[in-house]
Amino acid sequence: MNQSFIRFFLTAGCDGYAHAVRKSLLVALWFVFLTFPIMVIRVNTIENTVVWHWSRIGYVALAIFFGSFVWRWLLARKELKKDDTRNETRVESLLTQLQSHPIFKFTALGLLALAAAVYPWVFDLYQTNIMISCLVYIVLGLGLNIVVGLAGLLDLGYVAFYAVGAYAYALCNMHWNIGFWYMLPVGAVLGAILGILLGFPVLRLRGDYLAIVTLGFGEIIRLVLENWGDVTMGPSGISSIARPGLFGVKLGVVGSTQYMFYIMVALMVLTIFCVNRLQNSRIGRAWLALREDEIACQAMGIDKMKTKLMAFALGATWAGMAGVVFAAKTTFINPASFTFWESAIILSIVVIGGMGSIRGVIAGAVILILVPEYLREFAQFRMLLFGSIMVLVMVFRPQGLISAKRKVYEYKAAEAEAVHE
C-alpha cells in the first residue's frame, strides 16, 4: 500500500481528490433517486397502508459512494492494462509451474484423492450432501463448458437435458423398476440424442438468437413436464426414487449418501478426464476455431454442422448423467428444480470460473455452490450476488477468475537443427 497506489485508487479517472469526491457524491445522489420508490416505499393497496424504509436509502448512498471509487479504479486499471499483452498473474504462473513439476503434481493429486476418500467419514451427512451437490454442479459446469466455453454457443436451456436425465430415471424406476446403473448410460444417451435434436434445427443460428431459442426450448420442456400430468405427475413431481444399489447390499441413509459421494467423485474424475482429452483433440480444436471465427473455420475445411452437433451432443451427455444422479440423490424431483434459473446458475459457474478452463469451472462451482451454503444468512441474496458478479466479471475480467490456457508448442530452430544433424 504505497502512496501512489492510494492516490491512483482515489482519483482514478478524475482530475483530483475534490473532483473524485464530487463525482462520487453525484453518483450516490443519482442512485438514491433511482432506488427511492422500490427500496423505500411499500404500499398495500388493499389495507391502504404504507411502510417506509428510510434507513435503506442511507445504506444505498453509502454503498454507492464508496463503491464508485472502486468502480472507477477498476475501469482505469483495465484501461491501463489494455495496451500491454496480458501477463500471467503470479498465482497463475505458480500454478503452471507446480503443474509441470511431476513430483508436486502427483503429490497434489494424491492428497486430493486422499481427501476425497476420507471426506464422507470425517464430515457429517449434511456436509457430504452439500459436497455431492457441488460435484453435480461441477459435472454440469464442465458439460456446459464444452458448449459455451469451447464452442462458443450460448446455451440458456441447458437445464432441459438435466431434466430429461432426471425424469428418465424417475419414470423408468417408477414404472419398470429399472436400476440406477442401467439408467446412467441411458441418461447419457438420451441427453446426447436430445442435444442433437435441438442442435439440428438451430445450426444456422448463433449468438443472441441461439441463446433465445435454447431458452425457449428449455422453457418448453419445463412447461411440458409441468402440464403433462398423466406422465410426469405434473407440479407435484415424482417421489421415492430408488437410490443406487451396491451389488444387492442394502444401505442405510448414511451408507447410501457415502456411496453416492464416491459415485459422484468417480463421475467427476471421468468428466474431467474426458473433457481434458476432448479439448486437445481434433474436435476440441475445431470447436475453438468455430468459436473464434465461423467463416474462417469453414474455409479451412471444418465441417461446421458436425462440429456444432458434436458440441451440443457431448455437452448434453453430461447433463443427462448429472440428471440421473440428481434424481437418485434427492429421491424426489419436480419441475420446479428445472427452471431457467438453474440454467443461469450453471452458466454463471462457467462464466465466472473462466470459460473454456477446467480449473476455472471447478473453482466457479466451489465458489458459487459451497460459499452460499456456508453463508446461510445471505442465502436470500444469492441470486442478487450471482447477477451482479456476472455483470462485474464481464465488465472487468471477461476471461473469468481462472483464464483458459492452451498447450503451446514452440518451435525452436536450434533444437530442430540439432535433430537434423
Add this chain to the structure above:
Amino acid sequence: MEYFLELFMGGLTRGSIYALIALGYTMVYGIIELINFAHGEIYMIGAFTGLIVAGLLTMLGFPGYAILVIAIVCAVIWAAAYGFTIEKMAYKPLRNAPRLSPLISAIGMSIFLQNYVMLAQTSDFLPFPELIPHFAFMEKMGSIMSSAELVIILATVASCVGLTLFIKFTKLGKAMRATAQNRKMAMLVGINVDMVISATFVIGSSLAAVGGVLIASHIGQINYYIGFIAGIKAFTAAVLGGIGSLPGAMLGGLVLGLTEAFATGYVSSDYEDVFAFLLLVLILIFRPSGIMGKEKTQKV
C-alpha cells in the same frame, strides 16, 4: 361468434402490449445489435413504480384520472432512469468486447434486477388497483371488449405513431437511424453516438413502462417475475416482425397476441406460454429475418 370476437379483442390487447415492449428490444437491437435481456425487467420496474405511486396517491385522495396519468408519468421517469443507468453500467464498458460478453452481462443484469425488486418489495403477488376508468359507452359491448382494453389499444397506437413520427422527423430520430446504419460513419459526421444510444435506451424503457402500468392495471396483480415472461414474449414479437424494424415489432406483437389468444381459447389454456415459445423457435428456424425484416448479408 361472440366467443371469437372476445378472443380477438383479448388477443389484440395482449398483442399491443407485446408490441409496446418489443419496440424497446427492436430499437436497441437496431442500434447496438444487443438483445437487452434486462428490458423485461424495466417493464416490471415500471409496473412496480406505477403501483407505488398509485397506492400513495389513492391514500392522498386524488381523483382517478389524475392517478392514472401521474402513475404513468412516474413509471416512465423511473424506468427511463433505470434504462439509462443499466446501459451506462453493464453495456457501455463492453462496446468493443466479443459479442458473448454483453449478452452474459445483460443476463446478469436481468437476474440482479429481479432479485433486487424481490428483496426490496416482496416475492408475493401484489394487488394492483384498477386505474383505467370504465366508460359508459363501452357498457353495451358486454364481454367482447372492456374499456381497459380500448385504452390499452389506443395508448399503444398513439405511442407507435408518436415514435414513428419522432424517428422520421426529428433530428435525434435522424441521428438514431444514421447510427443504426453505421456507427463509425455516424461518429465521423459528428453524431454523438453515446448520446444516441442512451436516448434509445431511455425511449425504449419509457414505452415499456407505459405498457407495464397499463397491463398491470388491466390484470390487477404484479410480482417481480412478470418481466421475464413478458420480456421473452416481446422479444418473440420483435423477432417475428423482423428485429430492427419498428413496424415489424408492432405487427409481430399483434400476430403473437392473436396466436396466443386463439391457441389458448380453442386448443388448451395449460400450454399458454408453450405456443409463444414454439412460434419463436419455428420463426427463428424458418425465417430468422422475420416478417418485415430484410435478409442481411454477413459482414466478415
